[in-house]
Amino acid sequence: MTSAMQxxxxxxxxxxxxxxxxxxxxxxxxxxRADSCTVSATTLAFGAYDTINALNGTSTIxxxxxxxxxxxxxxxxxxxxxxxxxxxxxxxxxxxxxTLTYNLYTSAAQTTxxxxxxxATATVAxxxxxxxxxxxxxxxxxxxxxxxxxxxxxxPGAYSTASPITVTITY
Numbered sequence: 001m002t003s004a005m006q007x008x009x010x011x012x013x014x015x016x017x018x019x020x021x022x023x024x025x026x027x028x029x030x031x032x033r034a035d036s037c038t039v040s041a042t043t044l045a046f047g048a049y050d051t052i053n054a055l056n057g058t059s060t061i062x063x064x065x066x067x068x069x070x071x072x073x074x075x076x077x078x079x080x081x082x083x084x085x086x087x088x089x090x091x092x093x094x095x096x097x098x099t100l101t102y103n104l105y106t107s108a109a110q111t112t113x114x115x116x117x118x119x120a121t122a123t124v125a126x127x128x129x130x131x132x133x134x135x136x137x138x139x140x141x142x143x144x145x146x147x148x149x150x151x152x153x154x155x156p157g158a159y160s161t162a163s164p165i166t167v168t169i170t171y
Contacts, residue, residue, distance in 0.1 A: 038063075059144040065138060066136065074129045077125070088113055089113075103146070
């Protein structure tokens with residue numbers, strides 16, 4: 001997977017920011033207005049895959065917002081992940097001419113594919129409160145659960161996604 005991503009948006013009627021990310025597209029929607037919001041993700045690095053057994057990994061996505069209003073503000077958001085290379089049924093990483101399939105899930109149980117809410121996928125919602133006071137910040141973190149399926153006969157190599165995923169922040 002690719003390295004961490006970060007996107008910054010300024011307040012206005014609607015602000016959009018785009019950046020490369022390992023495996024996340026995030027949409028932040030709130031009635032509240034912030035001076036700025038930052039979205040970051042840690043790298044999802046699965047480690048060594050033995051081609052016989054499934055391999056799990058995790059990443060986190062953190063949403064942080066700052067406001068200049070005196071009263072406390074609640075931010076509600078929804079995290080949607082794009083399929084990236086491949087499809088929601090089979091996301092793909094490539095290296096050495098081979099393709100390794102994996103998927104991203106909403107929980108450690110790995111029963112629901114994390115996507116955009118279409119094609120039998122689900123999104124993850126969250127919220128946080130930024131306490132009152134000028135320049136105050138608050139954040140919330142969601143865990144992404146990844147899994148490379150068992151029995152994929154591929155050559156050794158450093159596998160990664162072939163194209164970045166767009167991050168969109170709307171508030």
